[in-house]
Amino acid sequence: MTDPFASDGAKAPPKPFTVTEGRREIRSFVLRQGRFTPAQQRAFDEAWPRFGLDYSGRPRDLDATFGRHAPRILEIGFGNGEALRFSARQDPDRDHIGIEVHAPGVGRLLNALAEDGSDHVRVYHHDAVEVLENEIADSALDEVRIYFPDPWHKKRHNKRRLVQPAFAALLVRKLAPGGRLHLATDWQDYAEQMWDVLDATDGLHNRAGARGHLPRPPWRPQTHFESRGQRLGHGVWDLLYDRVPQAGER
Numbered sequence: 292m293t294d295p296f297a298s299d300g301a302k303a304p305p306k307p308f309t310v311t312e313g314r315r316e317i318r319s320f321v322l323r324q325g326r327f328t329p330a331q332q333r334a335f336d337e338a339w340p341r342f343g344l345d346y347s348g349r350p351r352d353l354d355a356t357f358g359r360h361a362p363r364i365l366e367i368g369f370g371n372g373e374a375l376r377f378s379a380r381q382d383p384d385r386d387h388i389g390i391e392v393h394a395p396g397v398g399r400l401l402n403a404l405a406e407d408g409s410d411h412v413r414v415y416h417h418d419a420v421e422v423l424e425n426e427i428a429d430s431a432l433d434e435v436r437i438y439f440p441d442p443w444h445k446k447r448h449n450k451r452r453l454v455q456p457a458f459a460a461l462l463v464r465k466l467a468p469g470g471r472l473h474l475a476t477d478w479q480d481y482a483e484q485m486w487d488v489l490d491a492t493d494g495l496h497n498r499a500g501a502r503g504h505l506p507r508p509p510w511r512p513q514t515h516f517e518s519r520g521q522r523l524g525h526g527v528w529d530l531l532y533d534r535v536p537q538a539g540e541r
Contacts, residue, residue, distance in 0.1 A: 328395070328398075330398075330402060331394075331395050331398030331399055331401075331402070332398065333402075334397075334398040334399070334401035334402045334405070335394075335397075335398055335401065337405070338401040338402065338404065338405045339401060341404075341405070341410075342401055342404050342405070342409075342412060342413060342414050343401070343413070343414055343415075343416070344356070344388075344413050344414065344415050344426075346415060346417040346421065346422065346426065347426065348421070348425045348426070349425065349426065350425070350426060350427075350428055351426045351427070351428075353386070353388075353427075353428075353431060356413060357386045357411060357413070359386075361384065361385055361386045361411075362384075362385045362386070362433035362434075363385065363386045363387070363388060363431065363432050363433055363434075364378065364382070364385055364386070364387050364388070364432070364433060364434045364435075364436065365387075365388045365389075365390070365427070365432050365434070365435050365436070365465075366378075366387070366388070366389045366390070366435075366436040366437075366438070367390050367419045367435065367436070367437045367440075367453070368390065368391060368392075368419065368437060368438070368439075368440055368441075368453075369389040369390070369391045369396070369400065369438075370391065370393070370396050370438075370439075371396045371399045371400065372389065372391075372396060372397075372399060372400025372403060372404075373512065373514055374436070374438055374511060374512055374514070375387060375389045375400065375412070376400065376403045376404070376407065376409070377512045378510060379404070379407070379409045379411065379412045380407060380409070381510065382510070383411055385411070385433065386411050386412075386413075387409075387411060387412045387413070388412075388413050388414075388415070389412065389413075389414045389415070390414075390415040390417065390419045390422055391414070391415075391416065392416065392417070392418065394416060397414060397416045400414060401414065419453075420458065420461070423461055423462075423465055424461065427465050428465075429464045429465060430464075430465070430466070430467040430468070431465060431467070432465050432466050432467065432470060433466075433467060433470050433471070434466075434470055434471045434472070434473065435462055435465070435466060435470075435471075435472050435473070436473045436474075436511075437453065437454070437472075437473070437474045437475075438473075438474070438475045438511065439475055439476060439477060439517075440452070440453045440454070440474075440476065440481075441453070442476065442478040442480070442481045444478060444480070444481075449484070452481065452484060454474070454481075454484060454485050454488050454489070455488060456488055456491075456492070459488050459489055459492040459495070460492060460493075463492060463493070463494035463495060463534060463537075466494075466534040467534065468534055468535065468536045468540060469533070469534060470533070470534040471531065471532070471533060471534070472489070472495065472531070472532040472533075472534065473508070473511070473529070473530070473531050473532075474489075474529070474530045475507070475511060475527060475528065475529045475530070476527070476528055476530075477517065477520050477525050477526065477527050477528075479526060479528070482504065482528040482530065485528075485530055486501075486502045486530070489530065489532055490502065493537055494534055494535060494536075494537045495532040495533070495534065495535070496532060496533045496535045497530070497531070497532055498531040498532065498533060499530075499531065504528045504529055504530050505529050505530075505531055506529065507527065507529050508529065508531070511529070
């Protein structure tokens with residue numbers, strides 16, 4: 292089987308794929324595009340029309356997008372797509388949406404999806420906050436996953452972390468009652484902030500109790516990076532929250 296993440300040395304197409312990013316006052320990421328391999332560039336040219344979602348800033352009909360009505364999982368910041376690909380293979384009865392701003396990672400996942408034939412997956416190359424605010428309907432998601440977000444470990448940069456009160460409230464709006472929020476981090480300081488924010492957010496219930504975490508669940512694969520970190524003594528915290536009805540909801 293051909294490795295979909297490998298470069299074959301082919302010459303890059305003459306017309307590069309470009310994306311115009313939206314505008315926000317503060318972003319939760321720095322756009323580090325890196326270097327495209329020819330295989331990744333070809334993925335945008337050939338696989339984006341099949342798996343990619345162009346940001347429009349308008350509400351999206353997900354039933355029309357996927358050609359069916361099914362529960363939906365959103366992964367924010369999927370990196371090279373390893374966890375999303377694993378989930379799509381294991382859980383074909385649910386639709387998967389991924390959001391990532393790092394273009395080479397998007398290209399690698401597009402190649403993998405094309406090899407797998409995963410037509411129940413769609414991908415955004417855009418800012419997750421804008422996608423959630425403008426394209427995803429309220430209560431449209433069965434699950435949201437955020438695995439190893441940028442920790443912005445310097446104290447002066449903590450304000451750039453994705454998990455903040457306003458973002459948590461946005462996630463509650465987009466999750467259906469009974470839905471699940473799953474976060475993972477290998478920075479204890481960020482886990483502490485996640486507890487500070489999420490345990491205090493109306494509509495979220497920590498499955499492990501206040502300031503609690505659980506062992507890695509079977510739907511999240513252990514990455515090589517994570518295994519290496521654990522061999523060096525790094526901890527990993529998996530936080531699982533259930534979306535519970537709020538006042539006035541059934």
